[in-house]
Amino acid sequence: MHAYDPQDLTEPLNRPLCAGRRVTWETVLLVLLVILVVGTRLWDLGSRGYEHDESIHAWESWKLATGQGYVHDPPYHGPFLYHLTAFVYLLFGDSDATARLGPALFGIALALLPWSLRKWLGRKGALASMALMAISPVVMCRSRFVWHDVPGSVVNLLLLLVVLRYLEGRRNRDLYAAAGLIALGVCIKATANITYAIFGTFLLSLFLWQWLRDRSQPWRAFPAFDLCMLLGTLILPTAAAFPIKLLGHNPIAYDSSALLFSGGVFLVMLGAAIAIGLWWDRQRFPICAALFWGIYIPLYTTFFTNLQGFGTGVVGMLGYWLVQQGVRRGNQPWFYYFMLLGLYEFLPVVLAVGSALLYALRGDPRARAERAATGRVRAPIVPLLIYWCVGVLVIYTWAGEKMPWLTLHLVLPMHLLAGWGLGRLLETDWVRLRALRGQWLVPAAPALAYVFARAVLDRPAVGVPLDAVRMLGWVATLVVLGGLVALATLLWRRVGVREGWRLVCLSCVAVLAALTVRFAWMATFVNADYATEFLVYAAGTPDTALVTRELETLSHRLHGDLSLKLAFDNESWWPFSWYLRDFTNTYTYSGTPDAPLDADVLIINVKSEEAAKPYVGIGYDRRQYRMLWWPNEDWYRPMTLKSLWADLRDPVARRALWDVVYYRKHGQPTTEWYNGNSIALYLRKDLGQRLWGMEDAPGVQP
Numbered sequence: 001m002h003a004y005d006p007q008d009l010t011e012p013l014n015r016p017l018c019a020g021r022r023v024t025w026e027t028v029l030l031v032l033l034v035i036l037v038v039g040t041r042l043w044d045l046g047s048r049g050y051e052h053d054e055s056i057h058a059w060e061s062w063k064l065a066t067g068q069g070y071v072h073d074p075p076y077h078g079p080f081l082y083h084l085t086a087f088v089y090l091l092f093g094d095s096d097a098t099a100r101l102g103p104a105l106f107g108i109a110l111a112l113l114p115w116s117l118r119k120w121l122g123r124k125g126a127l128a129s130m131a132l133m134a135i136s137p138v139v140m141c142r143s144r145f146v147w148h149d150v151p152g153s154v155v156n157l158l159l160l161l162v163v164l165r166y167l168e169g170r171r172n173r174d175l176y177a178a179a180g181l182i183a184l185g186v187c188i189k190a191t192a193n194i195t196y197a198i199f200g201t202f203l204l205s206l207f208l209w210q211w212l213r214d215r216s217q218p219w220r221a222f223p224a225f226d227l228c229m230l231l232g233t234l235i236l237p238t239a240a241a242f243p244i245k246l247l248g249h250n251p252i253a254y255d256s257s258a259l260l261f262s263g264g265v266f267l268v269m270l271g272a273a274i275a276i277g278l279w280w281d282r283q284r285f286p287i288c289a290a291l292f293w294g295i296y297i298p299l300y301t302t303f304f305t306n307l308q309g310f311g312t313g314v315v316g317m318l319g320y321w322l323v324q325q326g327v328r329r330g331n332q333p334w335f336y337y338f339m340l341l342g343l344y345e346f347l348p349v350v351l352a353v354g355s356a357l358l359y360a361l362r363g364d365p366r367a368r369a370e371r372a373a374t375g376r377v378r379a380p381i382v383p384l385l386i387y388w389c390v391g392v393l394v395i396y397t398w399a400g401e402k403m404p405w406l407t408l409h410l411v412l413p414m415h416l417l418a419g420w421g422l423g424r425l426l427e428t429d430w431v432r433l434r435a436l437r438g439q440w441l442v443p444a445a446p447a448l449a450y451v452f453a454r455a456v457l458d459r460p461a462v463g464v465p466l467d468a469v470r471m472l473g474w475v476a477t478l479v480v481l482g483g484l485v486a487l488a489t490l491l492w493r494r495v496g497v498r499e500g501w502r503l504v505c506l507s508c509v510a511v512l513a514a515l516t517v518r519f520a521w522m523a524t525f526v527n528a529d530y531a532t533e534f535l536v537y538a539a540g541t542p543d544t545a546l547v548t549r550e551l552e553t554l555s556h557r558l559h560g561d562l563s564l565k566l567a568f569d570n571e572s573w574w575p576f577s578w579y580l581r582d583f584t585n586t587y588t589y590s591g592t593p594d595a596p597l598d599a600d601v602l603i604i605n606v607k608s609e610e611a612a613k614p615y616v617g618i619g620y621d622r623r624q625y626r627m628l629w630w631p632n633e634d635w636y637r638p639m640t641l642k643s644l645w646a647d648l649r650d651p652v653a654r655r656a657l658w659d660v661v662y663y664r665k666h667g668q669p670t671t672e673w674y675n676g677n678s679i680a681l682y683l684r685k686d687l688g689q690r691l692w693g694m695e696d697a698p699g700v701q702p
Helices: 025-042 052-065 080-092 098-121 123-135 137-142 149-169 172-186 192-213 223-235 241-246 256-280 284-300 309-327 336-344 346-362 365-374 381-398 404-426 430-435 438-457 468-495 497-526 542-559 570-579 606-615 641-649 651-663 685-692
Strands: 566-569 586-589 601-605 620-626 678-684
Touching: 025 098, 025 123, 052 080, 052 098, 052 570, 080 098, 080 149, 098 123, 098 137, 098 149, 098 381, 098 404, 123 137, 123 346, 123 404, 123 497, 137 149, 137 336, 137 404, 137 497, 149 172, 149 192, 149 223, 149 404, 172 192, 172 223, 172 284, 192 223, 192 381, 223 256, 223 284, 241 256, 241 309, 256 284, 256 309, 284 309, 336 346, 336 381, 336 404, 336 497, 346 381, 346 404, 346 497, 381 404, 404 497, 430 438, 438 468, 438 497, 468 497, 542 570, 542 601, 542 620, 566 570, 570 586, 570 601, 601 606, 606 678, 641 651, 678 685
Parallel strands: 566 586, 566 601
Antiparallel strands: 601 678, 620 678
């Protein structure tokens, strides 16, 4: 490879498409990525059924937008998403699509933000990170849910950007921006504290390493020290749940004595944070604190209409998360995230591991070249990304609660680290390689591997007679294999060993990228409404939206509006509280009814149907629909390395495993694993005839 020259290595991307034109290949790639990201995040947002938690988020936001208020409750995470979605409702109205619009827009920003890191990742590395996020199954799929994790990931990425900028430029505006982003993060979800702990411990290690190398400088001379002080003083008061729990108290208890104790602990930690902050910097700390609390307090108190939200924020948010770790919601095995990463995010995992090894062996030549040329030291982005990847993998694997949407926090740093490594892999003299026809080694390598595998699998068995057709096919395979070997050998000798391995690695990346696109499309669009994928948990079924549309049709036929009289039990509250929000004549009951149910339509969860049957009149037709369903967990929960090895050796078990991994076929009807969370819909007989007619009514008979 020729000498490292950053300008020369980006030249092919910056070359105009044709003479006299200013449009470069880099511009074309950026535009294509923007189109891909916008299309996959916004297309057909409202068609998928609403799941349990999604309906909560959408409905609470609707209440806020319609003047019914919003009261922060720690089990449903921070207030930011609700205010964001309510704002979208005010602009565009409330619907199944607009409820998901806010997170989808953040999903677009998440996939495009790596371009802002091109100073540290390199232009090719930034483009590679954007491409990886654009086709990522986890990022693509989860960006289309009314959920907190995508906005939280955007805030984390922006925080990474301002941290890097402050480490290099030490500008006050970056410090103030970091204070605002930290506030937004803890207003989104308690998992922000994990990211802040990772960033904080890395910055503390960086500061100690720099100070021990140059003790002639005072502590305050190092930018990493400022960032440590900022994170520590702002987060300390909101971490009051830690000492409360360590002292044997319940951080989510809200009786008078518990509130008095929790309030005392909070005031002590707030006083300590103020004292440390003023010791650090009497000028900048008050500004940072004002920015933090100026965002935190209005959001948690819903702009001072819910003052108790301050207490549920500073103590309840983190306190609820700590308590949930003992509950182990989901009860997933320790290898749960490794399984999800293997099913969906194998490409960034492979590239991130390779990037970490590459950095350990050779460092960052771009940073070295710039330091030699200008004397400026780049912020250590690659060590930070490696530390971030390892940190989230260890912490989320250790945590008791494991859920598919949390995988987003694991893949975010992996995509950035993988993009840096892929950028390094792309930095070569492509003009020379094209002159040598070396680029043909990229498609030749996987073709050679495939034909070789077919030759091995189709080889004649010893002692078994072969018909002429099969023998001729195998011979033809050997001929093609020989031709590919000759071509690959010729190209390898032309480009040399170093560039040959580079091109083979790029061919592997291309194959894995094609598979990634396939699984992203399946998870996001093909199987979006079915429980065959593992990126959702309590997934909504298509039946819920179908029932809603039918009831709307019936109500309009009968009354010309949505005044149809509906009753549903608390077991069906989610997601029907969201779906039936515009009906004006609804009522709910909890447990066993205390009076006869005389509504036009009754929606009763099958689990509580027996208790309600004595209160249901005889003039109803019954239909059964699925409400929520869960992915098939039976195939991986009991899995061990020993059982996996046994399955791989057994042809039948290996085929069943392959069907799940590649085709998402589970070998049994969906009805056998969806956990029986169904509803019984009782419709007055005369209304059923008007809606469905006498025959062929939809639904599943009991």
